[in-house]
Amino acid sequence: MSNSALLLKNGSKIAIIGGGPGGSFFAHFASRYAKEAGIDVSIKIYDRKSFCQRGPRGCNMCAGVISENLFNSLEEERINIADFCVQRKIEGYCFQAQDESVVLHHPVPGHISKIVTVFRGNGPLQSEHEGNVSFDDYLLNHVKEQGVEIVFDIVKSFKLPFRKGDPVKVISGDGNPKNEFDADLVVGAFGVNTGMMEKVGNMDFGYKPPKTVRTCQCEIMLSPEHIEKTFGNNVFVFALGKRELKFASITPKADYVTVNLVGRRDLTRKNLIDFLKHPAVKKLMPEKWEIPNDFCMCISKIPITYAKHPYADRLVVLGDASISRSYKSGIESAFNMAKLSAYTAFKNGVSARSFMNGYFKPAKRLLARDNFYGIVMLKINDYISSNRQLANRQVKLVKSTEDTKTASLINEILWNMLTGNVTYKEILIKAMNLRLILKTLPFHPLIWIRKKGGIFSNAK
Numbered sequence: 001m002s003n004s005a006l007l008l009k010n011g012s013k014i015a016i017i018g019g020g021p022g023g024s025f026f027a028h029f030a031s032r033y034a035k036e037a038g039i040d041v042s043i044k045i046y047d048r049k050s051f052c053q054r055g056p057r058g059c060n061m062c063a064g065v066i067s068e069n070l071f072n073s074l075e076e077e078r079i080n081i082a083d084f085c086v087q088r089k090i091e092g093y094c095f096q097a098q099d100e101s102v103v104l105h106h107p108v109p110g111h112i113s114k115i116v117t118v119f120r121g122n123g124p125l126q127s128e129h130e131g132n133v134s135f136d137d138y139l140l141n142h143v144k145e146q147g148v149e150i151v152f153d154i155v156k157s158f159k160l161p162f163r164k165g166d167p168v169k170v171i172s173g174d175g176n177p178k179n180e181f182d183a184d185l186v187v188g189a190f191g192v193n194t195g196m197m198e199k200v201g202n203m204d205f206g207y208k209p210p211k212t213v214r215t216c217q218c219e220i221m222l223s224p225e226h227i228e229k230t231f232g233n234n235v236f237v238f239a240l241g242k243r244e245l246k247f248a249s250i251t252p253k254a255d256y257v258t259v260n261l262v263g264r265r266d267l268t269r270k271n272l273i274d275f276l277k278h279p280a281v282k283k284l285m286p287e288k289w290e291i292p293n294d295f296c297m298c299i300s301k302i303p304i305t306y307a308k309h310p311y312a313d314r315l316v317v318l319g320d321a322s323i324s325r326s327y328k329s330g331i332e333s334a335f336n337m338a339k340l341s342a343y344t345a346f347k348n349g350v351s352a353r354s355f356m357n358g359y360f361k362p363a364k365r366l367l368a369r370d371n372f373y374g375i376v377m378l379k380i381n382d383y384i385s386s387n388r389q390l391a392n393r394q395v396k397l398v399k400s401t402e403d404t405k406t407a408s409l410i411n412e413i414l415w416n417m418l419t420g421n422v423t424y425k426e427i428l429i430k431a432m433n434l435r436l437i438l439k440t441l442p443f444h445p446l447i448w449i450r451k452k453g454g455i456f457s458n459a460k
Helices: 021-037 068-076 135-144 195-201 224-230 269-276 330-347 352-385 388-399 404-419 424-431 434-440 445-459
Strands: 013-017 042-046 088-090 092-097 101-104 115-117 149-151 155-159 168-172 179-183 185-188 212-221 234-239 245-252 256-263 296-303 315-317
Touching: 013 021, 013 155, 013 168, 013 179, 021 042, 021 135, 021 330, 042 135, 068 115, 068 330, 092 388, 092 404, 101 388, 101 404, 135 149, 168 185, 212 269, 245 269, 256 269, 269 296, 315 330, 330 352, 352 388, 352 424, 388 404, 388 434, 404 424, 404 434
Parallel strands: 013 042, 013 185, 042 149, 092 234, 185 315
Antiparallel strands: 088 115, 092 101, 155 168, 168 179, 212 256, 212 296, 234 245, 245 256
16 A cells, blocks of 8 residues: 555544644644545544643643734634633733843834733632633633544553554553544644653654753732732743743733743752742742742743654654744644644645655754754853843843834844744844844954954064
């Protein structure tokens, strides 16, 4: 049987492992492409977790910021985020250095931002809101209305077929005997924080999981009045000279703020406590505020590389267990990769070759290559944010009313770095502006050359 014969047809069965955004997005696009092809397919999403629950049992360990690009893409797909999911509409980003701070705004004057914050699960454990506000559960209900079956069960394993035309056998449940389901396509949307990634990595079809780093996140309850007065509709991003941190932010919601820390290496609770004790952070908290003894927090993994060979006949892996944008826009990456892989499955087939050519190679062109530029930009950002003088100088330049051209350019670069609105390559090209580099340096290059010249002449 040729590769092209592995096609989805009327009556085909699709099993999606993982009920997060990646799984829901794939189900959405699969339903759409099946309808366009005039075929009837059965789609099941497997996930033991119920996102209706509060605290860790329902949480998907994410800061919960929906980028403007993703917001627009969802609207185009007629997936309009329900008002009850939106915790806050974000208008700007406050860049906080050790001594200076500035509020960044959209580079296009008058543009109304469409960035919103959500809870991935039904809020922190101590939440007192009524009803269900989970974004992930909202997406599941959306695809459920399209006829997708949600199976609240754990997938223990699956077996790839020995013969080309046979289905994949999906084994689920804790009972004995366990449930078995024959699938014409299995979609791995399980993420890097599940045991399934390691199980698939131990299978012998070539999949190698991405490398990961452990991040730290927590939810802190504050009064809505204090959040409105202190944070408003701004995400606070910090450059505090802490070399162990690559990224630190506080994201406002309704009556909570989400603290999100990403490090160069694995982070711990101690890193979180040290951050919360920093004077620049404590001044944002209420007077006499003390770190709670008990609060909702998690140590979770994020990918820092992409997977190798995330496909086989009748199998495709997507989301952060496959390939995504480095340190940014994980949900948006899941949306784009779900669309690309679903399109490939219905238009080109479900063979390994189809997924290689129609999904993974284009994904690498779209994300992996751009991530290289992202690494360069992040190293530049690390250098500036860890240098007190440079970080403060950068803020002062953005606030300058004398050199508005430089101020606008730095604002644009920082805004796009934080929001992910454009590619890392575009950001790097902007950052390599010679005039900007000369302005950003803490000394004039000619003075440095003259000093060096004096040293050279004295050495003769």
